[in-house]
Amino acid sequence: MVSNADIPKRATSPNVALGMLLIVYIFNFVDRQILAILAGPIQADLALSDTQMGLLGGIAFALLYSxxxxxxxxxxDKTSRSWVITISLGVWSGFTALCGLAQGFWSIFLARLGVGIGEAGGVAPSYALIADYFPSEKRARALSIYSLGIPLGSATGVIAGGYIAATVDWRLAFIVVGLSGVLIAPIFKYLVRDPSKAPVLTSSGQPQTRFVDILKILAGKRAFWFLAFGAASSSMLGYGIAFWLPSLLQRSFGLDLIETSLFFGSILLIGGVAGVIGGGILGDWLGSKNKGAYGLVPAAAFLLAVPLFAAGIMSGSATIAFILFLVPQGLAYIWLGPVLSAVQHLVTAETRATASALFLLINNLVGIGGGIFFLGALSDSLVPIYGDDSLRYSMLISLIFYIIAALLMMLAAKPLAREWVEDA
Structure with a gap:
């Protein structure tokens, strides 16, 4: 980790900042993933179709979030990254609690829009803060530790949400999770401060922080676009499976809500944590020798995941499916550390949050907005052919998105070395 001497005296220590950012990111994904495990009770209570649930999990969240x-x-970038994160946490947590008061499709749709508005300010500033605190050679690992919020938060949302819904009510699950996040927000702001940094100047002596300047820089970065659309393609499937797998386990494997929570939560914890950490270690290790590895490592992981996911989806046994899903679940998360680190290195320090937000715009609008809806709508269209197994075949067809993602990551490898920006 980084010595405190490397950070301005008024700033938080790197490890404390990273720990608090991880906690906030866990809440981010608890609030996001809880909808998936509660899909069955919500659909039964509010009489919603798979297409409507796809809209709630996808475009309702992703439109304003992205x-x-x-x-x-x-x-x-212009003001305070820690303040933006704090306010965002309070907003998305409040709207998560409001989901528990929904009486129909449109009321829960609007509450999910509010969750998306809040979460829009959480991730990109966090990436930038981590890049401020950690040096280049340790950045992929630091971003991987932060990205543990995805499997940890998803697993917590799945297990806790499923238990509360099965034993009490799905509405209480939203309220408990939302109010917990509201309480964490002031603690985060008290503990995390922005490191002070001098602005990077242009040749004319003016700060290079105009939005149009950042767009011009990224417009010429081929690696950025390949990485962004590669991540977006992988997220079409990744978010789609994360949202719909609980429903598949109940429909095609006959698991009840608590069994589904334990099954899916365990896969997320074991496979997801291993994949996130492994990706960060591989990214820093291989990337120190060849910058192209930041694209090649995710490409290899996506290609390896396809046949294993297919075998798990088509398995007739829940036990065999659990074993088959573990490895590809880990492979699906490997991209996070390498790709997020590479994006931080395509721009200078004072524009990292904006560049990260543009990356997330592409990744999330396509991945979350398109993937969850696509799998749900495809499932509905396949019902006349496959009946209750329509969701199984919807997932199987959607594996093509990992192949597309792998090809785009490979294309990013060569320009990465040329377009890499070393820290000043």
């Missing part, structure tokens, strides 16, 4: 991330990332 688009507002860009101006909020720019504001974070």
């Amino acid at each position: 688009t507002l991330a860009v101006p909020l990332g720019w504001i974070a």
Whole structure:
């Protein structure tokens, strides 16, 4: 880790900052993933179709989450990254609690829009703060530790949400999770401060922080676009499976809500944590020798995951499916450390949150907005052919997105070395 001497005296220590950012990210994914495990009770209570659930999990969340991330990332670069994260945590947690009061499709749809508005200001400024605190050679590992919030938060949302819904009510699960996040927000701001840093100047002596300047820089970065659309393609399937797998386990494998929670939560914890940490270690190790490895490592992981996911999806046994899903679940998370680190290195320090927000705009609008809805709509269209197994075949067809992602990551490898920006 980084010595405290390397950070300005008024700043938080790197390890404390990273720990608090991880906690916030865990809440981010608890709030996001809880909808998936509660899909069955919500559909039964509110009489919603798979297509409507796909809209709730996808476009209702992703529309404002993706688009507002860009101006909020720019504001974070110009003002305070820690303040933007704090306010965002309070907003998305409050709207998560409101989901528990929904009486129909449109009321829960609007509450999910609110969750997306709040979460828009959480991730990109966090990436930038981590890049501020940790040096280049340790950045992929630090970003991987932060990214543990995805499997840890998803597993917590799945297990806790499923238990509360099965023993009490799905509405209480939203309220408990949302109010917990509201309480964490002031603690985060008290403990985490922004490191002070001098602005990077252009040749004319002016700060290079205009939004149009960042767009011009990224427009010429081929690696950025290959990485962004590669991540987006992988997220089409990744978010789609994360949202719909609990429903598949109940429909095609006959598991009840608590069994589904334990099955899926265990896969997320074991496979997800191993994949995130492994990706960060591989990224820093191989990337120190060849910058192209930041794209090649994820490409290899996606290609290896396809046949294993297919075998798990088509398995007739829940026990065999659990074993088959473990490895590809880990492979699906390997990209996070290498790719997120590479994006931080395609721009200078004072524009990282904005660049990250533009990356997330592409990744999330396509991945979350498209993937969850696509799998749900495809499942509905396959019902006349496959009946209760329509979701199984929807997932199987969607594995093509990992193959596309692998090809785009490979294309990013060569320009990465040329477009890499070393820390000043």
